Amino acid sequence: MTIIMKPRTLFQKVWDEHVVVEEPDRPAVLYIDLHLIHEVTSPQAFTGLRERGIGVRRPDKTIATMDHSTPTLPKALWVIDDQAKAQLGQLERNCKDFGIELYALGDSRNGIVHVIGPERGFTQPGKTIVCGDSHTSTHGAFGALAFGIGTSEVEHVLATQCLLQRKAKTLEVRVEGQLMPGVTAKDIILALCSKIGTGGGTGYVIEFTGSAIRALDMEGRMTVCNMSIEAGARAGMIGPDETTFAYLRGRDRVPQAADWDAAVERWTQLCTDEGAVFDKTVVIDANKLEPMITYGTNPGMGMQISDPMPTTARFEDASQRAAFEKAMGYMDLQPGQRLLGKKIDVVFIGSCTNSRISDLRMAAGVFSGRKVAQGVRTLVVPGSHDIKKQAEAEGLDQIFQEAGAEWREPGCSMCIAMNGDNLEPGQYAVSTSNRNFEGRQGKGGRTFLASPLTAAASAVKGEVTDPRSLLLS
Amino acid sequence: MAKFTRLTSYAVPLPEENVDTDQIIPARFLKVTDKHGLGDSLFCDWRYLKDGSNNPDFVLNEPASQGAQILLAGNNFGSGSSREHAPWALVGWGFRAIISTGFADIFQSNSLKNGLLPVQVSESVYKALMEAVQLDRSTEITIDLQTQTVTALDGLETTFPIDAFSKHCLLEGIDQLGYLLSFDDQISHHEQQRT
Ligand code: SF4
Numbered sequence: 001m002t003i004i005m006k007p008r009t010l011f012q013k014v015w016d017e018h019v020v021v022e023e024p025d026r027p028a029v030l031y032i033d034l035h036l037i038h039e040v041t042s043p044q045a046f047t048g049l050r051e052r053g054i055g056v057r058r059p060d061k062t063i064a065t066m067d068h069s070t071p072t073l074p075k076a077l078w079v080i081d082d083q084a085k086a087q088l089g090q091l092e093r094n095c096k097d098f099g100i101e102l103y104a105l106g107d108s109r110n111g112i113v114h115v116i117g118p119e120r121g122f123t124q125p126g127k128t129i130v131c132g133d134s135h136t137s138t139h140g141a142f143g144a145l146a147f148g149i150g151t152s153e154v155e156h157v158l159a160t161q162c163l164l165q166r167k168a169k170t171l172e173v174r175v176e177g178q179l180m181p182g183v184t185a186k187d188i189i190l191a192l193c194s195k196i197g198t199g200g201g202t203g204y205v206i207e208f209t210g211s212a213i214r215a216l217d218m219e220g221r222m223t224v225c226n227m228s229i230e231a232g233a234r235a236g237m238i239g240p241d242e243t244t245f246a247y248l249r250g251r252d253r254v255p256q257a258a259d260w261d262a263a264v265e266r267w268t269q270l271c272t273d274e275g276a277v278f279d280k281t282v283v284i285d286a287n288k289l290e291p292m293i294t295y296g297t298n299p300g301m302g303m304q305i306s307d308p309m310p311t312t313a314r315f316e317d318a319s320q321r322a323a324f325e326k327a328m329g330y331m332d333l334q335p336g337q338r339l340l341g342k343k344i345d346v347v348f349i350g351s352c353t354n355s356r357i358s359d360l361r362m363a364a365g366v367f368s369g370r371k372v373a374q375g376v377r378t379l380v381v382p383g384s385h386d387i388k389k390q391a392e393a394e395g396l397d398q399i400f401q402e403a404g405a406e407w408r409e410p411g412c413s414m415c416i417a418m419n420g421d422n423l424e425p426g427q428y429a430v431s432t433s434n435r436n437f438e439g440r441q442g443k444g445g446r447t448f449l450a451s452p453l454t455a456a457a458s459a460v461k462g463e464v465t466d467p468r469s470l471l472l473s
Numbered sequence: 474m475a476k477f478t479r480l481t482s483y484a485v486p487l488p489e490e491n492v493d494t495d496q497i498i499p500a501r502f503l504k505v506t507d508k509h510g511l512g513d514s515l516f517c518d519w520r521y522l523k524d525g526s527n528n529p530d531f532v533l534n535e536p537a538s539q540g541a542q543i544l545l546a547g548n549n550f551g552s553g554s555s556r557e558h559a560p561w562a563l564v565g566w567g568f569r570a571i572i573s574t575g576f577a578d579i580f581q582s583n584s585l586k587n588g589l590l591p592v593q594v595s596e597s598v599y600k601a602l603m604e605a606v607q608l609d610r611s612t613e614i615t616i617d618l619q620t621q622t623v624t625a626l627d628g629l630e631t632t633f634p635i636d637a638f639s640k641h642c643l644l645e646g647i648d649q650l651g652y653l654l655s656f657d658d659q660i661s662h663h664e665q666q667r668t
Contacts, residue, residue, distance in 0.1 A: 020663045021656055025637045029656050031663050041556065043506035048650075057660075069504060083504035090506050134555040134579060150557035150583035152649070160653045162660055166636065198491055199549035202578055232552065234578050298491050298552070319547055323490045416500045437495040437553060439518050 007273035009170050010239050011205045014145040014270070018128045020162060027164040033127040034061055034144075035157045036113050037100070039084075039091040040068045040418075041132030045155035046094040057161045059099040063122055064091060066105045067112045069418040072381055072408035075106070079420060098158075111384020111410045114138040114352040118222065119386055121251030125240035125267035130157060135352050135434065136235075137228040141221035142248070143240035143270050145205070148229065168234060171204035172278040175212040177286035182468035184362070185220030186354060186432065186451035188212065189227040190292035191284060194302040201233030204280065207272060208238050212286035218247040219356040226353045227434050230299035239271035291467055294436050294449040295339055296327035301436075303339075305454065305466050311336040330438055331446050332426075339448065339464045346429040347372075347405075347459035348441070349452055350381030351415035354432035357390050359452045364396040366456035366470055367403040373462025378405035379421065381413040405459065417442045430458040475588035476646035480569055481615040482542035485532055486606045492546060493553035494580060498562040500554075511558055512565025533566075537610035542569045545599075545606055545614075549573075550591075551580025560587045570616050572623065574599045585639045586649060592616055592623060592633045601629060618644060 008016070020029040035058075042064075049055065056062060069084040080088070088105065095102040103110045109120065114135050117123040125143035130136060132154045139146035149163065156163055175188055206228050213221065221238050228236030238244075245264050248254045255263040294302040295309045301324075303309065309328075312335050315321035328335055333342075349355070349363050360382060372378045380400045382388040388410055391397055397407045414421040415433035423429055423445025432455050436447035450458070453467035460470065502514045519531045527534045544563065550573045551559060560583050563571070570590040581591045594602070605612045605626055614625040618640060624630045635643075642649060 020659050027636070027638055029653065029659070031660070031667075040503045044508050044557075047507065052650075054654075081504075087504050087506055132555060132557075134553065148555035148579055150555055150560075150579060150586065152557060152583065152586040156650050156653055159650060160656070160660060161664075162653055162656070164638075164649055164653060197549075198552050199575055199577070202549070202575065229553075232549070232577065298493065300491075319488060319490050322488065323547070326489065418500050418503065435493075435495065435553060437493045439499055440495050443499070443518060 007276035009272045009276045009278065010143060010207055010237055010270055011145060011168070011170050012276070014126055014128065015167060017126065027166045029162050030128060030165040031162055032061070032130050032157050034063070034117070034122055034129040036117055036129065036131035036136070037062060037064045037154065038068055038113050038131070038133065039066050039087045041151050042094065042154055043087060043090050044151050045158055046098070048155040049158055054159050056098040056100065056158045061161060062100045062158070063117070064095050064100050064102040065110060065113050065116055066091060066103070068412045068416060070105050070411040071419055072411045072413045072421055074409060084419070108385050111386065112352045112355065112412055114226065115355060115383035115387070118142065118218070119251070119384055121248055121253040124248065124254060125244060126270050130163065134229045135226050137233070138222050138226040138352055140225040140228065140235050140237040141218060142244055143237060143267065145235055145237065147235040168205040169203055169279040171201060171206045171233065172281040173206050173208050173284065174210040174281060175208065175284045175286050176210040177212055178215070179212060179286050179289060182453060182471050183289050183291055184451040184453060185216050185223040187289055187292045188284065188286070189224045190294065190299070190302045190449065191289055192282070193227065193231050193299045194292065195284070196231055196282060198230060198298045198300040199232045201228065201231040204233045206231070206233045206236040207278070208236060209272070213238060214241065217358060218243060219358040222356070223353055227299065230434055240267045291451060291454050293339060293454060293464065294447070295331065295333060296324070297330055297436055297438050299434065299436060299449060301327060302449070305450070305464070306340060308336055308338045309333060340466060342428065342464045344376060344430055344458055344463060345427040346423055347376060347378040347455050348381070348414040348429055348431040348433060349455050350379065350383070350413050351433035352383060353434045354452050355381060355383030355387065357387050359432065360387070360391050360396050363452040363456040364399045366453060366460065366467065367405065368399050370403055370460045372404035372459045376459055376462050378459045379408060379414060380405050381408045382410050384410050414441050416440070430455045430464060474586070474642070474646050474648045477569065477588055477590050477618050477643040479615065479617045479619070480542060481613055483611050484543040484545040484572070484606050484614055485538045485541045486603055487532060487544060487546045488603055490547035491549045491552055494551055494556050494559040495553055497551065497559040498556065503556060503558055508561045510565065511562035512567070515562040515566045540567070542567060543614055543616070544568050544571045545602055546571055546573045548575045550576050552577040555579045555583070557583045557587070560584045560589045564589050572599070572602065572614070585643065588643065590616065590618065590643065594623060594631055594633060598623070598629070598631045601626070
């Protein structure tokens with residue numbers, strides 16, 4: 001007798017593998033393979049454990065890093081405020097007390113949590129990965145089911161290595177075609193956010209498919225999955241393939257030797273089966289994509305860089321119109337105008353979205369032989385020490401510094417502005433990070449989200465600039 | 474966790490859509506190592522002026538908002554960062570329930586673990602409530618978790634969805650970690666099978 005298995009999606013396969021208990025009318029108990037923690041969202045979870053007198057079930061499946069409030073100036077100039085210092089100290093103590101491996105500030109392998117997970121090979125296809133941080137979706141680029149959780153859930157995972165989860169619906173985002181020069185992975189995901197809005201993916205796990213996704217390198221795929229959360233989806237996934245395996249091969253924590261071949265064999269089976277059904281599908285034509293930029297105060301308020309901003313009349317719904325007007329007021333922009341040519345004060349190249357070596361190479365390609373415009377502060381912040389070293393070996397740091405940009409130590413930096421790297425009230429920034437919320441990069445600061453190419457081109461011109469105008473010249 | 478059964482209160486109207494957790498509690502307040510005292514920083518950048526005094530134009534500072542336990546908010550409330558500091562700050566201020574047409578996923582999950590009830594209503598009910606509350610700030614709204622109903626005004630009654638498990642936990646004040654810990658044997662079994 002042959003058993004015919006129903007075709008399954010990548011998400012369904014990873015889910016099935018990790019369900020410990022599934023009962024009707026109850027959330028499933030889902031096993032977690034990798035738990036990443038950082039200083040900001042973990043202290044209260046450890047307090048909870050101590051109050052209950054319980055330990056960490058699997059310290060061997062838990063990895064800690066310091067990234068959110070860490071300084072990005074060279075060590076000699078470290079300034080940390082007392083509160084941040086206490087929080088970092090607490091993480092160090094918690095890791096020591098509970099036997100958790102910590103990539104502390106100063107460690108040569110330290111970096112942003114979503115950068116070092118893949119870099120060290122902790123992130124692998126088919127794993128369930130969580131972190132008290134919404135951009136955990138980044139790790140889905142490897143075909144893992146990875147999502148952000150709250151601090152109560154951090155405590156749950158520390159205590160039981162499991163989470164109570166309701167199964168999400170599946171959304172296929174199919175991106176077919178070929179990107180034009182000057183258009184990047186960041187533009188794909190900004191285009192999706194503009195298309196479906198910041199709530200469009202709520203309740204879904206996205207799987208990105210199509211030839212344009214297959215053509216991306218791992219770093220581009222991470223950029224795409226990173227911002228799945230900005231479209232409201234908890235997780236974004238991409239089926240593992242040769243590109244995935246080539247990236248992982250030989251990294252610290254991946255299976256070695258014969259185990260490696262067995263792992264690749266297993267990982268190859270994870271891809272969505274022919275005939276599997278998604279709950280919903282959205283299609284994006286990669287051939288038609290242009291560099292994207294946001295104009296408003298959430299990542300869904302984006303457009304092609306050469307377009308004018310919407311006019312108020314375009315919003316029929318009263319509350320949407322009000323939201324648009326409020327955003328325009330905060331950004332101090334005129335509806336219907338173009339952003340191209342808008343003077344800017346700051347450029348930030350970094351964050352878990354765009355701080356990897358290929359992002360830095362893209363930016364350096366634009367800066368090479370050019371200067372940052374007078375009066376524009378440009379920060380380049382690598383995602384990890386590994387990336388910093390690699391960039392310095394390639395001489396990228398020289399290119400940045402000769403252009404007049406600041407080359408910083410790794411960390412979240414101006415993405416979240418907790419560490420003293422921030423915008424001043426009223427300043428405009430082009431940023432490669434993932435959130436343009438009011439005050440996100442500093443109280444009163446105004447953010448335009450864009451790709452590293454667009455950010456670097458804008459730094460050179462001192463105004464919002466289509467990178468293609470520099471790439472072609 | 475505090476039990477939630479039935480709540481009658483007037484509401485604070487906040488019609489903005491897509492209110493993200495960076496607005497609910499800005500990142501600079503995330504350097505704390507406990508859950509308490511965040512209520513003072515709730516909606517900080519909207520609530521206080523540059524000199525630190527109350528912004529009289531922000532709804533939370535109006536006398537009619539004081540003591541309210543329900544927040545009536547625009548669609549897709551709580552998007553963005555997964556910080557549980559957001560529900561901690563809302564609860565710290567005194568809110569026990571939020572009524573909206575939609576909630577961001579992680580925010581909803583975090584709220585349910587802190588005795589803060591997300592109540593999702595239809596667009597038309599939301600509009601009716603918002604209009605009534607803005608007209609008369611003393612308008613009372615009753616939320617009954619057992620029957621999953623919202624009642625207000627003369628004859629407005631509607632139901633709201635909540636999964637059976639979260640409802641049970643809220644009604645009984647059960648904490649979810651205790652429940653998870655009861656699966657210790659099954660978890661061990663799963664671990665053995667997979668290695
Ligand atoms: S870089 Fe920004 S988005 Fe990424 S983990 Fe750090 S703060 Fe969060």
